[in-house]
Amino acid sequence: MATTSCDVAIVGAGLGGCFLAMLLRRRGQNVVVIEQGPSIPSAGADFLKPPGLRVLARHGLADLVGRHGLRRDHIRYYHDGDPIQDCRFPDGGFLIRPYRELVELIYTCCAMEGVEFWFGAEIGDIAVGGGGVEELTLADGRRLRAGVVVGADGTRSL
Ligand SMILES: Cc1cc2nc3c(=O)[nH]c(=O)nc-3n(C[C@H](O)[C@H](O)[C@H](O)COP(=O)(O)OP(=O)(O)OC[C@H]3O[C@@H](n4cnc5c(N)ncnc54)[C@H](O)[C@@H]3O)c2cc1C
Numbered sequence: 001m002a003t004t005s006c007d008v009a010i011v012g013a014g015l016g017g018c019f020l021a022m023l024l025r026r027r028g029q030n031v032v033v034i035e036q037g038p039s040i041p042s043a044g045a046d047f048l049k050p051p052g053l054r055v056l057a058r059h060g061l062a063d064l065v066g067r068h069g070l071r072r073d074h075i076r077y078y079h080d081g082d083p084i085q086d087c088r089f090p091d092g093g094f095l096i097r098p099y100r101e102l103v104e105l106i107y108t109c110c111a112m113e114g115v116e117f118w119f120g121a122e123i124g125d126i127a128v129g130g131g132g133v134e135e136l137t138l139a140d141g142r143r144l145r146a147g148v149v150v151g152a153d154g155t156r157s158l
Contacts, residue, residue, distance in 0.1 A: 001141040006032045006116070009136060009146035013040050013117060015099070017152030018106040021115045023059065032144060033110070034121040034136070036153075040107050044099035047075075053095060064105055069097035118142070123158060 008024050010017045013035035021031045045052070048065070056062050073093035077085045111117065122139040133149040151157045 001143065003135070003143040003145055004032065005145045006030045007146065008032075008148045008150060009034060009144050010150045010152050011123070011136075011158065012151070012153035013037075013103070013107065013119070014152065014154060015044060015103050015106070017150075018103055018110055020150065020152060022106055022110045022113065025110060025113045025115050031110075032116045032118060032146070034118050034123070034138070034144070036120070036122050038120050040100065040103045042098075042100040045102070046096060046099050048095040048097060048102070050089060050091060050094065053092070061105070061109075065097065065102060066095060068101070069095040071095055118144075126158075 007029040008021075008031045010021050010031060010033045013033050017033055017035075018040070021033050024031050048056075048069070053062065053066075056065050071093050072095075073089045075087045075089075075094075076083050077087075107117070118138075121142075123136055124139040125137040126133055127135040127137070134145065136144045136146070136149065138144070
C-alpha cells in the first residue's frame with residue numbers, strides 16, 4: 001500500500017488535535033490527523049472556562065463558539081444534595097457548549113483549510129529511528145511518514 005507523507009501527523013481528533021491542526025495549517029504546514037473513532041469524539045469539555053475562551057478569542061473563534069453557547073458566571077457544586085462549594089467567574093463568565101459541537105466547529109475550519117483526516121484509523125506499528133518517530137503503519141496497511149508526530153490522543157496516550 002502507498003505511503004503518505006506530510007509535515008505533521010497528529011494522533012487524535014479531539015479538541016487538542018483539531019485545534020493544533022488548524023493552527024499548523026494556518027502556518028502552511030501539511031497536516032494529517034489520525035483518529036481511531038469513526039468521527040470526532042463527543043465526550044469532553046462542555047464547560048469552557050476563561051483561559052480556554054481567551055485562547056479561542058486569540059485565534060478569531062470567540063464569536064463562532066460563543067454564538068450558540070450559554071453564558072454563566074457561577075457554578076455551585078453539590079455532594080449528596082448539599083451545596084459544598086461556589087465558584088464565581090466575574091470577568092465575562094464561562095460558556096456551556098456541548099464538546100461535540102465545539103470540536104465540530106474547529107474540525108470544519110480544519111477541513112475547509114485543507115487538513116486531511118483519517119477516521120477509523122488504528123495504529124498497528126510505530127517505527128522509531130533517528131531520535132523520533134519515522135513512520136506510522138495503520139492496522140489496514142496504510143503508512144504515514146511525517147516530519148513530526150504529535151500525540152493528541154488523550155489521557156491514555158499511545
Ligand atoms: C465526561 C467528560 C467531561 C469533561 N468536562 C470538561 C469540562 O466541562 N470542561 C473542561 O475544561 N474539561 C472537561 N473535560 C476534560 C476535557 O474534555 C479534556 O481535557 C479534553 O477533551 C482534552 O482534549 P484532547 O484533544 O487532548 O483529548 P480528547 O478529547 O480525549 O481526544 C483524544 C482523541 O484521540 C483519539 N485517540 C486516542 N487514542 C488514539 C489512537 N491510538 N489512535 C488514534 N486516535 C486515538 C480519541 O478517540 C479521541 O478522539 C471533560 C472530560 C470528560 C471525559
